[in-house]
Amino acid sequence: MSTDDLTEDLTRRTENAPQELLTRSFFFLCAVLSIVTTISIIVLLTTEAAKFFSATAPLMGVEGPTASAVDFFTGTEWIINNEQFGVLPLVSATLAITVGSAVVALPLGVATAIYLSEYASPRAQSVLKPALEVLAGVPTVVYGFFAVVYITPALRTLIPGLGTFNMLSASIVVGIMIIPMVASISEDAMSAVPDSLRQAGYGMGATKFDVSVGIVVPAALSGIFSSFILALSRAIGETMAVTVAAGSQANLINPLNPVDYLEGALPMTAAMVNLLTGDVTGGGVAYRSLFAIGLTLFFITLVMNIISDLVAQRYREES
Amino acid sequence: MATESREREGFGHVSRTVGVVFRYLLLAATLFGIVALTVLLIYVANDAIQPLTADPGWHLTFFVTLVVPTVAVGGYLLRTDPASFKFGGGVVGALAVSTMFAGGAAMIFVDIVQPVTWFGYVLALAVALAGVVAMERFDRQLPFLVRSVVAGAVAVLSLWLVPGLVRSLPVYPTDGLLLTASLGTPVALLVGRYAAAAAGKRGTALAVLGGVALVGVGSYAGPLIGVDPVPATVLLSVAVLPTGGYAVGTVRRHTERRPGLAFAGVILGGAVVGAVAVDALGFTGPQSWVDWGFLTSAHSGTAADAGLYPAIGGSILLMVTVAALSFPLGVGAAVYLEEYAPDNRFTRFIGINISNLAGVPSVVYGLLGLGVFVTYLGQPTGTVLIGGATLALLILPIVIISAREALRSVPDEMRQASYGIGATRWQTIKNVVLPRAFPGILTGTILALGRAIGETAPLIMIGAPNVLFSLPTEFSSKVSAMPLQVYAWASLFASDPFYRAAVPAGVVVLLVVLLSMNSIAIVLRNKYQNDQ
Numbered sequence: 001m002s003t004d005d006l007t008e009d010l011t012r013r014t015e016n017a018p019q020e021l022l023t024r025s026f027f028f029l030c031a032v033l034s035i036v037t038t039i040s041i042i043v044l045l046t047t048e049a050a051k052f053f054s055a056t057a058p059l060m061g062v063e064g065p066t067a068s069a070v071d072f073f074t075g076t077e078w079i080i081n082n083e084q085f086g087v088l089p090l091v092s093a094t095l096a097i098t099v100g101s102a103v104v105a106l107p108l109g110v111a112t113a114i115y116l117s118e119y120a121s122p123r124a125q126s127v128l129k130p131a132l133e134v135l136a137g138v139p140t141v142v143y144g145f146f147a148v149v150y151i152t153p154a155l156r157t158l159i160p161g162l163g164t165f166n167m168l169s170a171s172i173v174v175g176i177m178i179i180p181m182v183a184s185i186s187e188d189a190m191s192a193v194p195d196s197l198r199q200a201g202y203g204m205g206a207t208k209f210d211v212s213v214g215i216v217v218p219a220a221l222s223g224i225f226s227s228f229i230l231a232l233s234r235a236i237g238e239t240m241a242v243t244v245a246a247g248s249q250a251n252l253i254n255p256l257n258p259v260d261y262l263e264g265a266l267p268m269t270a271a272m273v274n275l276l277t278g279d280v281t282g283g284g285v286a287y288r289s290l291f292a293i294g295l296t297l298f299f300i301t302l303v304m305n306i307i308s309d310l311v312a313q314r315y316r317e318e319s
Numbered sequence: 320m321a322t323e324s325r326e327r328e329g330f331g332h333v334s335r336t337v338g339v340v341f342r343y344l345l346l347a348a349t350l351f352g353i354v355a356l357t358v359l360l361i362y363v364a365n366d367a368i369q370p371l372t373a374d375p376g377w378h379l380t381f382f383v384t385l386v387v388p389t390v391a392v393g394g395y396l397l398r399t400d401p402a403s404f405k406f407g408g409g410v411v412g413a414l415a416v417s418t419m420f421a422g423g424a425a426m427i428f429v430d431i432v433q434p435v436t437w438f439g440y441v442l443a444l445a446v447a448l449a450g451v452v453a454m455e456r457f458d459r460q461l462p463f464l465v466r467s468v469v470a471g472a473v474a475v476l477s478l479w480l481v482p483g484l485v486r487s488l489p490v491y492p493t494d495g496l497l498l499t500a501s502l503g504t505p506v507a508l509l510v511g512r513y514a515a516a517a518a519g520k521r522g523t524a525l526a527v528l529g530g531v532a533l534v535g536v537g538s539y540a541g542p543l544i545g546v547d548p549v550p551a552t553v554l555l556s557v558a559v560l561p562t563g564g565y566a567v568g569t570v571r572r573h574t575e576r577r578p579g580l581a582f583a584g585v586i587l588g589g590a591v592v593g594a595v596a597v598d599a600l601g602f603t604g605p606q607s608w609v610d611w612g613f614l615t616s617a618h619s620g621t622a623a624d625a626g627l628y629p630a631i632g633g634s635i636l637l638m639v640t641v642a643a644l645s646f647p648l649g650v651g652a653a654v655y656l657e658e659y660a661p662d663n664r665f666t667r668f669i670g671i672n673i674s675n676l677a678g679v680p681s682v683v684y685g686l687l688g689l690g691v692f693v694t695y696l697g698q699p700t701g702t703v704l705i706g707g708a709t710l711a712l713l714i715l716p717i718v719i720i721s722a723r724e725a726l727r728s729v730p731d732e733m734r735q736a737s738y739g740i741g742a743t744r745w746q747t748i749k750n751v752v753l754p755r756a757f758p759g760i761l762t763g764t765i766l767a768l769g770r771a772i773g774e775t776a777p778l779i780m781i782g783a784p785n786v787l788f789s790l791p792t793e794f795s796s797k798v799s800a801m802p803l804q805v806y807a808w809a810s811l812f813a814s815d816p817f818y819r820a821a822v823p824a825g826v827v828v829l830l831v832v833l834l835s836m837n838s839i840a841i842v843l844r845n846k847y848q849n850d851q
Contacts, residue, residue, distance in 0.1 A: 014743040019463045023745045024659055030651030031660070034673050034719070037712055041683060044690040111348030119342055120349075130841060131353045137766075137837060138356065139773030141802045142826050145809045146359045149818050179352045209338040230678065237680025239776040240802075244809050269682050273779050277811070294686045298679065305678040309671065 045298055048291030065285045072292060078250035080275065085289050089250040093265035094236055096255040100171025101178060101235040106228055109182025117190035118212045136180040143173040144244025165247030165264035173245065174238050178231040185230060189223020190216050226312035233304035237297065239269040248274050268293050367823035368607045377602040384596060385589035392585045400578055406569060407582030414562045416835045421557035423635045425550040430632065430790045434494040434549065439482030441501040446481055447474040495538025495548030503534030503556040510564030516571040530560050608824035617788045622816035627825055630804035632790040634772055637800055640707025641714065641771045646764055649718030657726040658748055677716035684713040685780025693781060700782030704794040709777045714767040721763025725756040758847035765840040769833050775802040785811055801829045
């Protein structure tokens with residue numbers, strides 16, 4: 001081998017050699033797939049939902065039955081067979097699930113986070129954390145079954161008027177399901193609080209209780225809020241547990257009135273599943289109503305995720 | 320003392336009560352969810368297995384033969400030799416988990432893929448591999464393009480020709496022998512090297528040959544004790560061979576852990592002795608709903624006869640599809656974002672986009688599958704392929720996020736060292752970064768697959784049938800899945816018999832599968848963290 005060859009071998013730019021180019025493009029395409037997914041979700045939901053509303057359907061070149069957007073967003077009746085598409089009962093049920101699960105999950109989740117980050121020994125942490133992960137890993141349809149078969153009868157001994165399908169037990173299981181999410185994100189935020197703040201508190205003579213409640217929690221507040229929003233967006237999108245446990249009667253209920261939780265209702269996600277198990281033919285107005293609900297759902301959860309992201313960024317900057 | 324008490328007065332009193340009460344409140348809150356789930360699991364297990372319906376003698380026999388020796392030996396080992404205790408428990412756990420997977424694999428070879436077809440494809444891959452190795456031996460300096468074109472051509476040709484050739488043979492060996500060659504041999508090759516541990520080439524060859532012989536003999540011995548050749552071969556090569564290899568290899572490496580084998584022997588022996596004794600004494604076991612009939616029969620209108628077989632097969636096929644799609648795509652995206660992407664706005668946008676996709680509800684993914692694959696691409700509803708593709712899209716963000724974390728944990732010095740000796744970027748990734756990050760990536764992928772197995776809503780959205788009576792046999796056939804079947808029983812057949820029998824049994828099977836996948840992931844993660 002001559003010296004020229006050696007020099008060439010040593011200085012050759014390998015950046016665009018065929019092998020490099022091929023692998024790099026493959027990896028790039030994989031990364032771009034996520035953007036393609038997002039765009040297809042948005043485009044698909046918007047076009048199909050546009051075909052659903054009478055105001056936009058002509059633009060999409062769709063003929064046949066459509067629904068008025070005003071009726072959709074303000075109607076209080078959801079009866080597919082009568083073609084009455086009022087989304088308010090569904091939204092009210094979804095809100096009820098969210099409020100109910102928040103009552104269960106937010107205090108318990110934050111308490112868990114404080115315990116794990118401030119009190120638990122490393123050994124206790126190594127047992128409790130995987131156990132909490134299991135809570136989030138149980139399939140949601142199983143939670144729904146638990147709610148109907150075990151929790152509702154147990155609650156009925158306390159509250160005799162409870163229906164077979166009710167919002168109360170559905171909210172409880174959804175709450176249990178999202179505890180790990182609140183706990184793990186809040187705990188991350190609390191662990192990120194600098195130790196010097198705690199030491200300063202102890203130096204002033206504060207007790208462990210004072211330090212946890214008066215220093216750590218306020219310092220981690222934005223992280224805790226971000227975990228709340230994320231967990232609630234999970235509760236809104238939760239499907240199978242509420243489909244099995246909350247019943248299939250679309251009632252307009254008041255999420256802030258505890259008595260309304262004793263009855264069943266139909267959250268948005270459950271309505272979508274019910275539409276499809278009831279033999280929806282492709283292309284009909286009922287089929288398109290699916291996408292209208294889906295778009296509403298996607299939009300709500302997306303906005304919540306973005307807000308949670310922004311809040312979380314704030315705490316990262318602070319720490 | 321006097322000064323101390325005066326100081327205390329000066330600072331005022333600090334009550335301990337508030338702190339103690341607060342601490343126990345927090346502990347109670349932490350345990351609430353865990354305890355609630357445990358109670359629910361006990362209830363569902365009780366409904367599914369009904370342990371109280373067994374003879375008291377049955378319980379007593381197993382208590383004497385299994386529980387007492389296990390507690391005695393295990394307790395002694397745990398106090399004197401924890402490493403051996405862990406090893407023994409690991410052997411039993413590995414045998415249990417691998418037996419379950421062997422059951423799944425046996426389903427595939429009995430009902431979905433004929434052993435001949437499988438043999439043909441394995442042979443084709445072996446031929447292609449041999450071709451590539453021969454080319455490397457022949458000339459190491461071939462340019463990349465030539466090399467990849469030749470390798471691709473060899474692979475395509477052999478995959479195209481060999482399976483057909485094998486199938487067109489007038490006579491072929493028995494199914495048992497075919498599986499021994501195509502399933503037992505690769506497993507024996509992998510396991511033998513671990514088991515033979517530094518015994519030299521001859522030792523390794525002997526270990527591999529021994530493994531193959533074991534499987535081959537098993538395929539003939541199985542029918543003698545009432546097991547068909549195909550399940551016998553699969554069980555030996557997927558469960559017995561790897562567990563045995565693990566046990567032998569570990570004992571050869573760490574002689575001091577030998578007592579662990581005795582522990583494993585006590586547990587397994589106790590179970591066998593107990594089963595034989597119960598049979599001989601005529602005690603009846605519990606009237607469990609999770610029995611052989613439940614696992615091997617299809618849905619039925621009466622709860623007592625309903626089974627999970629098509630749903631189990633569907634879940635297996637879906638899992639294979641999801642893994643095949645999401646693993647390369649997810650790891651690829653993670654590699655791009657961590658190793659190639661410049662830190663600019665576009666990259667950050669992809670990152671934010673991925674974390675938002677992880678928060679999109681699963682029904683919306685179901686709508687995506689329905690709209691894109693069914694309505695626009697005109698695929699039939701509810702097939703294995705579109706079900707798998709939809710679930711793969713659903714878990715892709717989770718796979719990407721966990722793979723990125725694993726890649727990030729590879730120290731930068733390793734990359735720099737690799738660049739320093741003249742490696743290109745792809746060579747660095749292939750030879751340094753990916754091997755190092757692999758256990759972490761695998762852990763994340765297994766956890767994500769666990770999530771995919773438990774998903775129901777997307778499958779309903781793409782129109783998977785609620786009730787299916789036969790196993791899906793190819794990618795374009797309709798698929799059911801375990802959670803979907805549980806949903807169908809719990810909602811469409813909502814009645815007391817189903818609530819008391821079929822649903823709890825289905826839930827128990829589903830949770831056992833999920834928990835064993837999670838435990839594999841956790842074992843992998845712990846091992847990986849200890850290694851580093």
